[in-house]
Amino acid sequence: MRKTCIIVEDLPVAAAYTLNCCKKSGLLEVLQQFSNVEEALPYLNDNQVDLLFLDVEMPGANGFDLLDQLSHRPQVILTTSKEEYAYSAFEYHVLDFLKKPFTYKRFQEAVGKLERTSNSPSLSAKTGLEDSLFVKTDGKMVRLHHGDILYIESMGDYVKFVTAEKKYISHTTLKSLEDKVNKDMFLKVHRSFIINLSKIETIRENDLFIRGNEIPIGKTHRADVRKRLGLP
């Protein structure tokens, strides 16, 4: 069954291109297209859609203004030609970020994430703990919310979980954590580091900064980091 979507984009060529990608995929039914936030907002608040393709810079209010005003949010794929918005994209927990002009293959990767998130609702419904993990530290089990974790660092046979308030040392391995953390929120950027993507403040070729902490980006992880952040 096809998922429903709408396109909010003021540039006609970009809107036409996105529409064509949606039709070509066979997975999406485009219900409406809008060229500004003012027209899109009431439609989205009155209608249920699965996915929103959202441009950022438009006349009047911008894409982030729209997200702030939605009463209920569909999954969102941001489309923009400015890679600086990639960071805000993760702050808003969007599904993906497509830098225009994006290839059809890149489009398919983004839409594929919609399929994966909609195929795993049962896990969220069952446990209610999908947004956290338990770590054994100082003789007790501590629950850490994913959103509080800045990054995770390997220290030999131990792992350090760094939050804004505190650091937690646990006798475990980074490898075992890779399957436990939310893959949409976290990314391994180095053999010794897994980071929370939404906490990135600045990024350079070989490293990035989270709360003033310099974290290296391993050579073998660079391509993956750039891909996840939608960087060229």
Added chain:
Amino acid sequence: MQPFINHNPFIFNKNIDGEFLFSLYENDFRYMEEIFSLSLDQVQKGITPVGEALRKGETNLAGSLIHKLKPSFGFVGMTHAEQLCAEFERACSEDIIFATDPEKIDPFLHALREAEQALKEELEKMKRYNLENNA
């Protein structure tokens, strides 16, 4: 299935990245004609306001206008024009002196006009190609 062999290939203008266009559209020249037409329309409408805003020193406005013009070049494989737009867009917010310097503005606008002309010619060529190949 035999691989498709195009015996009448479309040769793109040297200012256009044909390989990149293939990654966007494969060999769908009918669809590409639609995209080129939409992009040309945007470019033709967009360059004059950009020039006016830059010459008046309205860099915020100019930056927004260039931001919209930039992908129009990108979607037609004009990566050089797209890159020039990206540089000027950045200058409008980070290097006002550069963005308001007539010695930088004039060559930038000249390059955009040249790209516009090349895009117009390419679209005409594509229309003829599609007619000849019944695409």
